[in-house]
Amino acid sequence: MFCPKCKAEYIKGVTECPECKVPLIKRLPSEEFIEFVKVFESPNPALTAIIKSILDDAKIKYFVKGEHMQGLFGGQMQFTSKAGIGNAEFFVSKEDEEIAKELLREVEDNSNQE
Ligand SMILES: [Zn+2]
Secondary structure (H helix, E strand, C coil): EEEECCCCCCCCCCEECCCCECCCCCCCCHHHHEEEEHHHHHHHCCHHHHHHHHHCCCCEEEECCCCHHHCCCCCCCCCCCCCCCCCCEEEEEHHHHHHHHHHHHHHHHHHHHH
């Protein structure tokens, strides 16, 4: 059982959150869990910047793995795997996957022409 307000989990038999005084629900709404999918991988920092501006313009939420990770986590983070270093991987939520891929297809075409 979960509290819809503070998201705390309680054992069976508890029907109300003692903190929030609201009735517990069986499961939290599914939109709490956003599935992210990889839509692009770029070894090229210039391309990475272009993709960011495209996704920003389209108001698509994304995150980049393999770039700025150390900055985000205050330099505490260490890479345990050498695979993928130097490659920026772009992830968007599953519902934005199609539109993001569509937008990034042009970028991919342009970079292949070089
Ligand atoms: Zn609560």
